[in-house]
Amino acid sequence: MSEPVLAVDSLHVTLRSRDGSLTEVTDNVSFALAPHEFVSIVGPSGSGKTTLLRVASGLRAPTAGTVRFAGRELTGVVSGISVVFQEYNKSLFPWLSIRKNVAMGARHLTAEERGKRVTEALRQVGLEAFASRYPWELSGGMQQRAALARALVSDPQVLMLDEPFASVDALTRGHLEDVVAQLWERSSFAALLVTHDVGEAVYLSDRILVLSARPSRILAEIVVELPRPRAQRQTRLLPAFAELEAQVLERVEEAGRAGVRDSAVQPLAPVTPDRR
Amino acid sequence: MSTIAAGAYGRRVRAWGLGWLGIALAACAWQLASALAASSVFPGFGVAVSRAWRLIDGPVLGADIIPSILRTLLGFAISAVLGISIGLVTGYWRAAREWTAALFAFLRSLPTPLLIPVALVIFGLGGRMVVAVIVTAAIWPVLINSANAAAGLEPTLVDTARSLGLRGPTFFWRVLLPATSPQIFAGLRVAISVSLAVMVVAEILGGGSGIGYFIANAQQSFDIPGSYAGVVILCLLGWLFDTLFLVIEGRLLSWQRGTVGGEHDV
Numbered sequence: 001m002s003e004p005v006l007a008v009d010s011l012h013v014t015l016r017s018r019d020g021s022l023t024e025v026t027d028n029v030s031f032a033l034a035p036h037e038f039v040s041i042v043g044p045s046g047s048g049k050t051t052l053l054r055v056a057s058g059l060r061a062p063t064a065g066t067v068r069f070a071g072r073e074l075t076g077v078v079s080g081i082s083v084v085f086q087e088y089n090k091s092l093f094p095w096l097s098i099r100k101n102v103a104m105g106a107r108h109l110t111a112e113e114r115g116k117r118v119t120e121a122l123r124q125v126g127l128e129a130f131a132s133r134y135p136w137e138l139s140g141g142m143q144q145r146a147a148l149a150r151a152l153v154s155d156p157q158v159l160m161l162d163e164p165f166a167s168v169d170a171l172t173r174g175h176l177e178d179v180v181a182q183l184w185e186r187s188s189f190a191a192l193l194v195t196h197d198v199g200e201a202v203y204l205s206d207r208i209l210v211l212s213a214r215p216s217r218i219l220a221e222i223v224v225e226l227p228r229p230r231a232q233r234q235t236r237l238l239p240a241f242a243e244l245e246a247q248v249l250e251r252v253e254e255a256g257r258a259g260v261r262d263s264a265v266q267p268l269a270p271v272t273p274d275r276r
Numbered sequence: 277m278s279t280i281a282a283g284a285y286g287r288r289v290r291a292w293g294l295g296w297l298g299i300a301l302a303a304c305a306w307q308l309a310s311a312l313a314a315s316s317v318f319p320g321f322g323v324a325v326s327r328a329w330r331l332i333d334g335p336v337l338g339a340d341i342i343p344s345i346l347r348t349l350l351g352f353a354i355s356a357v358l359g360i361s362i363g364l365v366t367g368y369w370r371a372a373r374e375w376t377a378a379l380f381a382f383l384r385s386l387p388t389p390l391l392i393p394v395a396l397v398i399f400g401l402g403g404r405m406v407v408a409v410i411v412t413a414a415i416w417p418v419l420i421n422s423a424n425a426a427a428g429l430e431p432t433l434v435d436t437a438r439s440l441g442l443r444g445p446t447f448f449w450r451v452l453l454p455a456t457s458p459q460i461f462a463g464l465r466v467a468i469s470v471s472l473a474v475m476v477v478a479e480i481l482g483g484g485s486g487i488g489y490f491i492a493n494a495q496q497s498f499d500i501p502g503s504y505a506g507v508v509i510l511c512l513l514g515w516l517f518d519t520l521f522l523v524i525e526g527r528l529l530s531w532q533r534g535t536v537g538g539e540h541d542v
C-alpha cells in the first residue's frame with residue numbers, strides 16, 4: 001500500500017457536557033486512508049462517528065492521539081480536506097447564489113481560474129442551469145449536489161462526507177450515491193464516508209470500518225471487493241453484495257447490542273456540541 | 277400565474293389605499309374634535325399642517341429641522357456600527373458573552389432621561405449632547421439582537437465556514453454578518469424609532485436648536501399651533517425613516533424571500 005494520505009493514530013476524544021461531566025467518545029481509534037481510496041465508517045447511532053470525522057478533518061482537536069494528513073500532523077483545517085455535512089440546508093450560505101456558494105470553495109484562485117473551476121464543478125453535479133438560483137429555490141438533493149460541488153471545486157485530496165444522504169428521500173439518495181461514485185471515479189481524491197446505512201457503505205466503499213458503541217473502537221474492518229464501476233441495480237443484486245451487507249450489518253448490530261447493555265449500566269450524559 | 281400576480285398587486289394597492297383612508301379619517305376626527313372643543317390650545321388639523329408646511333418652507337428648516345435629522349441619523353449610525361460590532365463579537369465568543377452579560381443588563385436598564393443631565397455636564401448644550409444621548413438608548417436593540425443572532429448561529433454553518441478556511445475578518449464579513457443580518461435589521465428598525473424619540477426629548481431638555489427645542493420654545497411662548505406643527509413634522513420624519521429603512525432592508529435581504537416560514541406571496 002502506498003503512503004496513506006490520511007492517518008489517524010490512537011485517537012481519543014473526550015467531550016465535556018454542559019454539567020461538566022466528561023464523556024469518552026472514542027477510545028483508541030486508528031485507521032488510514034490510502035490515496036484515492038473510498039472508506040466508510042459505520043456504527044450504531046451515538047457511536048461518535050460525526051465527532052470522529054470532525055477530528056479527522058481538523059475541525060476539532062483530539063484529546064489524545066494524532067491525525068496526519070499528507071505526512072504532516074493536522075493542527076486545524078487544511079485546504080486539502082473538504083467536508084460535506086448532513087444538513088445541506090444549514091451548510092449552504094442562504095444569502096449567496098449557488099454559483100457564489102460554490103465559489104467560496106475556491107477563494108484561493110484568481111478570479112478567472114475560479115470562474116472556470118466553478119462552472120466545471122457545477123457541470124459535474126448537473127447544476128449549471130441553476131447557478132444563479134438561491135439555495136432555497138432548489139430541492140434537497142440539488143442542495144446537497146451544490147454542497148458537493150463546493151467541496152470538490154478546490155480539488156481536495158480527501159473528501160469527507162458526514163451522513164450526506166441521510167436527509168433526502170430514498171430515490172434521491174440512490175441518485176446522490178451515484179453522483180458521488182462517479183465524481184470519485186473520475187477524480188483522484190480519497191473519500192471518507194460516515195453513514196448509518198450499511199447498504200450505502202457497501203455500495204460505495206473499498207473498505208468499511210465498523211465502530212463500536214461509545215466509547216468507540218474499530219470493531220471490524222471489511223474489505224469490499226465488488227467490481228467497479230458500480231451501478232445501483234446490478235451491484236446491489238450481486239450475491240456478494242448481499243453477503244457483505246449481511247456481514248457488516250451483523251457487526252453493527254453486535255456493536256449496538258453491546259452499547260445498549262453498557263448504557264443500561266451507565267447512562268450516557270447528554271453531550272453539548274463542542275463549539276469554539 | 278398572471279391572475280395570481282394581479283391579485284397580489286390588487287391586494288397591495290387596496291392595503292395602501294385603506295392605509296391613507298385611515299389617515300384621512302383620523303385627520304377629519306382631529307378637525308372635528310378641535311371645532312367642537314373651540315379652544316385656543318387645540319388647533320385643528322388644517323392649522324397644524326399649514327403651519328408645519330410654512331416651517332418646512334422657511335428658516336426653521338435649516339435652523340431646526342435639518343439639525344434634528346442629522347443628529348438622529350448620526351446617533352443612529354453610531355449606534356448601528358457599535359451595536360453590531362460589539363453585539364456580534366460578544367454574542368459569538370462564549371467567554372465574551374459571559375463577561376459582558378451582567379454589565380449589559382445593568383447598562384441597558386438605565387432610563388435614558390437620567391443620562392441627559394450627565395450628558396449636559398459632559399457635552400454642554402447642543403448637537404453633541406443630543407447625539408450622545410441617542411447612542412446610549414439606540415445602541416441596545418441593535419446590540420442585543422446582534423448578540424442573540426450570533427449566539428444562535430447554526431453550528432453546521434460555523435463548521436462549514438471553518439472547513440472552507442473562512443476565518444478572522446473574512447469570517448466576520450462573509451459569514452457572521454450576512455448570517456445574522458435578518459435579526460440585526462429587526463434591531464436597527466427599533467433603533468431608528470428610538471433615535472427619533474430620544475432626539476426630541478434630549479432637544480427639549482437642552483438641544484439649543486432642533487425640532488424638540490422648537491416645540492418646547494413654541495409651547496413656552498404660547499405659539500400652540502407651532503408646537504402642533506412640530507409634532508406633525510416629527511410624524512412625517514418617523515414615517516420617512518421607516519419607509520426608507522424598509523426599502524433598504526428589502527434590497528439587502530432579498531435573498532431571504534422563501535427561506536423564512538416557507539410560505540411566500542407569489
